[in-house]
Amino acid sequence: MFLAHRPGSPAQTVTTPADGTEAAWLDLLNPTEEEEALAAQVTGLRIPTRAQLDEIESSSRLFMEGDAVYLSTPLVRKTPDDFFVSPVGFVLMKDRLLTIRYTGFSAFDVVARQVANQSTALGANEAGILLLEAIVDRLADILEHLGQALDGMSRDVFQSEEPGQAQAGTLLRNMLRRVGRSGDLGSSVRDSLLGLERISIFLGENKRHDLSDRLQARLGTVERDIRSLNDFVSQTANKVQFLLDATLGFISIEQNNGMKILTVVSFIGVAPTLVAGIYGMNFHDIPELNWKYGYWYSLGLMAATVILPLLWFWRRGWLGKQ
Numbered sequence: 237m238f239l240a241h242r243p244g245s246p247a248q249t250v251t252t253p254a255d256g257t258e259a260a261w262l263d264l265l266n267p268t269e270e271e272e273a274l275a276a277q278v279t280g281l282r283i284p285t286r287a288q289l290d291e292i293e294s295s296s297r298l299f300m301e302g303d304a305v306y307l308s309t310p311l312v313r314k315t316p317d318d319f320f321v322s323p324v325g326f327v328l329m330k331d332r333l334l335t336i337r338y339t340g341f342s343a344f345d346v347v348a349r350q351v352a353n354q355s356t357a358l359g360a361n362e363a364g365i366l367l368l369e370a371i372v373d374r375l376a377d378i379l380e381h382l383g384q385a386l387d388g389m390s391r392d393v394f395q396s397e398e399p400g401q402a403q404a405g406t407l408l409r410n411m412l413r414r415v416g417r418s419g420d421l422g423s424s425v426r427d428s429l430l431g432l433e434r435i436s437i438f439l440g441e442n443k444r445h446d447l448s449d450r451l452q453a454r455l456g457t458v459e460r461d462i463r464s465l466n467d468f469v470s471q472t473a474n475k476v477q478f479l480l481d482a483t484l485g486f487i488s489i490e491q492n493n494g495m496k497i498l499t500v501v502s503f504i505g506v507a508p509t510l511v512a513g514i515y516g517m518n519f520h521d522i523p524e525l526n527w528k529y530g531y532w533y534s535l536g537l538m539a540a541t542v543i544l545p546l547l548w549f550w551r552r553g554w555l556g557k558q
Contacts, residue, residue, distance in 0.1 A: 237265040238274060241363075243354040253278050260358040261351060263344065264336045279334055281327060284308070286338060289323035297431065298438045304329050305442060309431025311371065312424045313339055314378050321424050326364060326435070333360040335367070343370035361439075361451055368436060368458050372465070375425055375432075379468055382421055386475050389414055393482050408490065411483045419476040426469045433462045500549050507541030 238250040240259035247263075250256045250271075256278035264275055264283070272283045281304050289308045291297065297308045307326040312319055325336035337344065347366045351358060393411060436459045440452065447455060515522070515534045524530035 237263075238267060238271040239263040239265065239348075241348055241351045243351055243356060243358045246352050247348055250274065250278065260332055260360060261347075261363040262332060262334045263348075264334070265340065266338050267336065275334065279327070279329065279332070281329070281334070283334075284325050284327075284336060286323065289325045289336065298434060300442075305438070307435045307438065309435060310424075310427050311337075311341060311431075312375065312378060312421070312428050313341055314381075314421075319378075319421055319424065321427070326367075328360055328364055328439075331360060333363040333367075341371070341374070343367065343374040346370045346374075361447055364439070365451055365454050365458070368432060369454070371428075372432060372458055372461050375428060376461070376465055378421070378425060379465060379472065382418060382425075382472060383468070385414075386418060386472065386479065389418070389479055390475075393479060393486070408483060408487050412480075412487075415476060415479045415483060419473070419480070422469055422472045422476060426466070426473075429462050429466055429469065433459065433466075436462065500546075503549075504542050504545045507545070508538040511538045511541060 238256075239247045239262070240250050240256050241247050241261040241263065242259050248255060248259075250259075250262070251274075253274070256262055256275075262275065262278065264271060267275070267283075272285075276283050282301065284306060291308075299306050305326075305328040307328065308323055310321045311324045312321055320339075322337065322339045324341070327334040327336070335344070344367065347363075347370045350366060351363070389411065392407070436455055439447070440455055440459070511534060515524070515530075524533060527533070
């Protein structure tokens with residue numbers, strides 16, 4: 237989809253080169269080859285491909301061709317059930333901004349509504365900063381929800397009521413998955429913030445597209461917000477590691493409890509087996525062989541070798557609730 241955004245009017249689908257004239261912001265959403273060719277015709281610039289936007293070296297993400305500034309960054313998209321990362325490209329020209337993306341982002345929808353409701357003229361630099369502000373705000377929302385999710389996981393890990401052994405195994409496995417997904421999300425947000433920080437610094441230091449004092453101040457606010465979110469991500473990473481260590485610790489405790497049970501079972505089975513083996517030997521001269529109470533004596537001895545170890549383990553707390 238190829239959209240043109242103008243202040244005071246809704247987004248218009250670009251189907252001819254005339255549709256893209258006088259638009260402050262051109263937006264390519266999951267474009268086809270025909271739409272990319274049309275965008276190149278409207279702007280007179282080379283349109284980066286998705287493979288080029290996916291490149292990770294700084295020289296491929298931040299560079300200039302003539303008066304056009306090419307910028308790209310990975311960006312997290314959070315859905316109710318999952319999240320994924322998709323590249324976003326910005327081509328900043330003197331008179332317009334071109335964006336290339338391959339999935340919908342709520343931040344772009346917010347800026348599109350702002351542009352449609354705006355009555356004053358909109359420049360390319362202002363459109364770019366509007367997008368940066370909206371994207372950073374969206375990432376802040378994602379981190380806020382991530383922090384709340386980690387708080388919930390912390391309560392689940394350290395809940396006072398202990399589940400049964402079978403239920404505990406299921407809960408701990410699910411907890412590991414949740415902690416791992418949270419760690420992945422935090423890492424993806426960090427990558428997005430790193431890319432946005434590079435873009436903001438590049439725009440602030442770029443001399444071919446001088447920003448007004450007002451836009452420079454807004455860009456400075458964006459940079460401060462990014463730094464504060466990076467601090468929050470670092471704190472989140474520490475909490476993820478803490479929850480991971482705690483979960484693995486509880487798993488170790490559950491494994492130790494299982495080993496205790498196996499130890500008790502194997503220990504109390506050794507002595508009765510020994511007694512039964514001794515009195516089951518086929519030797520004629522066994523002292524108790526013709527004894528009237530020999531059978532009951534051997535049974536009592538085997539019972540004692542079971543009960544006495546059980547009492548010892550119980551005194552040590554191995555048979556109580558762990």
